[in-house]
Amino acid sequence: MVDADPQPTESPAPQRAERTAQQPFLEMRGIVKEFPGARALDGVDLEVRPGEVHCLLGQNGAGKSTLIKTLAGAHQPTSGEILIDGEPVTISDPVAALRLGIATIYQELDVVDGLTVAENIYLGHELASGGVTRRAEAARNTRKLLERLGHTEITPHREVGSLSAAGKQIVSLARALSRDARVVIMDEPSAVLDSEEVGNLHRIVRELTADGVAVVYISHRLEEIRQLGDRITVLKDGRTVAESLVVADTPTDDLIKLMTGRAVEYAFPDRPGVAEDAAPVLEVEDLALGGVFSDVSLTVRAGEIVGLAGLVGSGRSEILETIYGARRATSGTVRVGGKRLRGGVDAAVAAGIGLCPEERKSQGLLLDEPVYRNITLSTFARTARAGLLDEKAERAAAREQVEALDLRPASVERHARTLSGGNQQKALLARWLVHGCRVLLLDEPTRGVDVGARAEIYTLIRRLADDGAAVIVVSSEIPEVLGLADRVLVISDGKAVHEGPAGEIDEHAVLDLVMEGSVA
Numbered sequence: 001m002v003d004a005d006p007q008p009t010e011s012p013a014p015q016r017a018e019r020t021a022q023q024p025f026l027e028m029r030g031i032v033k034e035f036p037g038a039r040a041l042d043g044v045d046l047e048v049r050p051g052e053v054h055c056l057l058g059q060n061g062a063g064k065s066t067l068i069k070t071l072a073g074a075h076q077p078t079s080g081e082i083l084i085d086g087e088p089v090t091i092s093d094p095v096a097a098l099r100l101g102i103a104t105i106y107q108e109l110d111v112v113d114g115l116t117v118a119e120n121i122y123l124g125h126e127l128a129s130g131g132v133t134r135r136a137e138a139a140r141n142t143r144k145l146l147e148r149l150g151h152t153e154i155t156p157h158r159e160v161g162s163l164s165a166a167g168k169q170i171v172s173l174a175r176a177l178s179r180d181a182r183v184v185i186m187d188e189p190s191a192v193l194d195s196e197e198v199g200n201l202h203r204i205v206r207e208l209t210a211d212g213v214a215v216v217y218i219s220h221r222l223e224e225i226r227q228l229g230d231r232i233t234v235l236k237d238g239r240t241v242a243e244s245l246v247v248a249d250t251p252t253d254d255l256i257k258l259m260t261g262r263a264v265e266y267a268f269p270d271r272p273g274v275a276e277d278a279a280p281v282l283e284v285e286d287l288a289l290g291g292v293f294s295d296v297s298l299t300v301r302a303g304e305i306v307g308l309a310g311l312v313g314s315g316r317s318e319i320l321e322t323i324y325g326a327r328r329a330t331s332g333t334v335r336v337g338g339k340r341l342r343g344g345v346d347a348a349v350a351a352g353i354g355l356c357p358e359e360r361k362s363q364g365l366l367l368d369e370p371v372y373r374n375i376t377l378s379t380f381a382r383t384a385r386a387g388l389l390d391e392k393a394e395r396a397a398a399r400e401q402v403e404a405l406d407l408r409p410a411s412v413e414r415h416a417r418t419l420s421g422g423n424q425q426k427a428l429l430a431r432w433l434v435h436g437c438r439v440l441l442l443d444e445p446t447r448g449v450d451v452g453a454r455a456e457i458y459t460l461i462r463r464l465a466d467d468g469a470a471v472i473v474v475s476s477e478i479p480e481v482l483g484l485a486d487r488v489l490v491i492s493d494g495k496a497v498h499e500g501p502a503g504e505i506d507e508h509a510v511l512d513l514v515m516e517g518s519v520a
Contacts, residue, residue, distance in 0.1 A: 023086075025050050025214055026071075026102070026183055031080035033066050040066040042238040043080070048183055053205060053215045055225045055247070058235035059259050059450040061408065061420035064218055067235070068185050071216075072104040073097040095124065101182030105172045105189060107218075107448060113161030118142040120160050121175045145174040148207075150200050165359075166193050166312065173204065183214040188448050190224060193312065193476075202228055220450050221477075222252055234258045260452040268483035269462035271502075274304045280338075281470035282353075282439045284323060287332030292318045293494035296332070300439070300470035305461065307485030307502065308474045310514050315494040316474045317358055320441040323472075324348050324355040336439060349378055352438030356428045356445060358474070364428050365416045372398035372412035375430045401430035405460065422453025429460060440464060443474045458484055478507045490514060 026048040033041040127134040142156035234242040278301040288294040293315035325348040336351040357363040375398040490498040
């Protein structure tokens with residue numbers, strides 16, 4: 001185990017080194033968590049101090065989610081101890097965690113869509129007198145919290161189900177602040193945010209730590225860790241392999257080696273170039289969706305990867321969903337292999353189009369079904385006999401893809417819910433590999449995926465293109481679009497404002513285009 005004592009370092013926050021030198025508020029010692037047939041945590045140590053941003057790193061499946069659920073009271077440790085202010089505590093349930101000052105904002109947001117913003121913020125600790133809820137007071141307090149978070153456009157009486165994923169995250173954060181938390185745990189909080197919203201999130205985190213609140217921050221974006229973090233604890237295979245590393249003193253390459261056990265190159269797979277005589281596979285002409293995007297035209301040839309760059313809300317995801325038939329276009333045409341698509345998703349899938357959606361858990365996977373069922377979902381007809389599903393054939397087809405993609409754990413019987421984010425993404429890709437897609441639409445394919453799995457997914461996407469598929473990739477990370485794609489289409493406010501080879505435009509030019517509609 002690596003144990004690095006914090007040293008004073010230069011920082012944009014002048015009191016950072018002083019704050020992180022304080023005595024720990026929260027300690028976890030030798031935490032073990034066993035599930036039937038598996039040990040998810042195997043002696044994890046974590047120490048969090050007041051006013052610091054303590055980053056928790058590790059590959060998908062390293063044990064991060066289990067650890068924070070143990071802190072949040074959702075899981076009970078098999079052994080080990082948790083201390084608050086040096087005193088052992090038992091966190092029997094989420095309410096107990098909140099009483100101890102521990103608030104958690106999960107990657108899969110736990111807001112209730114049918115309730116208002118104010119009702120969500122005070123859910124479980126309602127403001128009431130004599131059994132009567134003090135709604136006016138709750139609304140006033142909610143406005144103050146949202147003002148503090150820089151989101152006055154979200155009103156207390158608005159139904160949470162009408163908010164974007166980023167808006168729902170703000171509500172979750174406001175709920176944490178309403179409990180006067182001493183430590184706030186944030187699980188991939190920037191994953192659903194665009195660059196401007198990420199900046200606002202970082203501002204909020206710095207304000208919290210300036211007030212003495214500790215933040216446990218989980219992110220796969222190592223650049224973000226560099227910008228925001230004070231210290232780092234690294235998990236691998238359910239164990240602490242590095243504890244309390246000072247961010248400024250730890251090279252990125254060292255972090256990657258600790259997480260993966262090997263060096264991982266940031267280089268994207270080579271772009272072999274698309275043959276000049278490669279036939280168009282997907283042709284989109286003047287496609288529009290009323291009030292969202294208009295006049296989008298693009299052609300993707302066999303073996304080509306086209307990247308769509310743009311801010312969250314620019315219409316990127318809706319373009320993919322309309323091509324896939326999940327949304328009905330206001331106007332325009334979509335052709336695959338020269339044949340016009342008519343109809344919805346069934347027609348698109350029959351024509352060879354596959355979609356891996358942005359929200360893989362809610363839109364792409366059947367979380368409580370086994371891996372094999374998720375992989376064969378689009379090809380039931382091939383594995384059916386006399387109209388009945390042949391589960392043996394399903395398992396065999398899925399097992400072949402699991403081995404080819406190195407999906408871990410390798411069991412096809414596990415429920416999709418139990419897989420890490422990177423392996424869930426592999427399962428989605430495996431579905432379309434089994435199907436034999438001619439066109440593959442990928443929306444945020446590496447969101448919430450660690451650096452090791454990310455490199456594997458890049459290689460897989462490139463391999464699919466090299467095998468003749470036409471691929472469109474949407475990503476909020478501009479370097480990912482530029483590094484992976486052959487050609488880039490920049491979307492701003494529902495319109496395509498640039499199209500050209502990825503090698504002929506840089507990140508700054510793309511940012512100018514998505515923010516201003518032109519290159520400064």
